Amino acid sequence: MITLNVLKVGKVGIVSCSGEAIPEGTLSRLACRKVLDELRPDQTVTICLPLFIAGGTEERNFARDFPTITVDGCEKQCARKSTEKLSGKPGKSLLIPExxxxxxxxxxxxxxxxxxxxxxxxxxxxxxxxxxxDEILKK
Amino acid sequence: MSRETRKVVVIPCSGIGKVYGALARETVYELMERVRPGVVVTTCLPLLMIDDPEALQLITGNPVITIDGCPSGCAHKNVETHGIKVALTCQAINFYKAHKELKPGGIAELDENGRKLAAVAADELAHTVDELAQGEVEK
Structure with a gap:
């Protein structure tokens, strides 16, 4: 039987800004979906950011189980801050304006x-x- | 007491993994841009997770409608975490159940059926928005 932990090997969690109120949020969502669907479909998984509050233990342990990349649409950096506060420190934090x-x-x-x-x-x-x-998976 | 038009805050699911998250978001944009521009406003859901003062002021001072994309109910749970009772909470899938001829597709971007369904959903929410916007405001 293949365990869940075996399936998780070599995966990076992508946590996108949802940014419904700003165009950079839309850009973040589209870019993250491209990575998940087209560029690195076998190496990436995602979780809805607000599930850290609304979900259960599994969601809160997301950043413990996967190295994560947060992608934020603005300087408020909800994705990075929420992931750090409720789940775990991201492996890398990207900011769309940068x-x-x-x-x-x-x-x-x-x-x-x-x-x-x-x-x-x-x-x-x-x-x-x-x-x-790729950088995270090389480490 | 007098009556005046208030803003109505409509907050969608932030999901980037399911079609009903995209439907929730598109419904909000339809309300903001076509159905009730100037009345319906939104905020990024994750701003509530980092206790952003402006976002908290917005949901504290105005009636709130949430549109969730899945049973986890991130949108309404994240609002209620701050002690705010939402005026109406919807599940986006119920829009489809009421209009089965419009099966939505797409995640990053909705397909044509999805966009049509969002327009219908926004039209159907307009009455509730109007009632909330016309609520009594103490002056």
């Missing part, structure tokens, strides 16, 4: 229905997250 600044990309402006250039930005952010996944 990624955009590094690449010289403008901030997105739409909450939904991202424009084509904003979807291209999601790809850039997703690739940064994927690189962070």
């Amino acid at each position: 990624i955009l600044s590094r690449h010289g990309i403008a901030k997105p402006v739409n909450l939904r229905n991202l424009r084509p250039e904003e979807k291209a930005t999601a790809q850039v952010v997703a690739e940064e997250i994927a690189r962070a996944v």
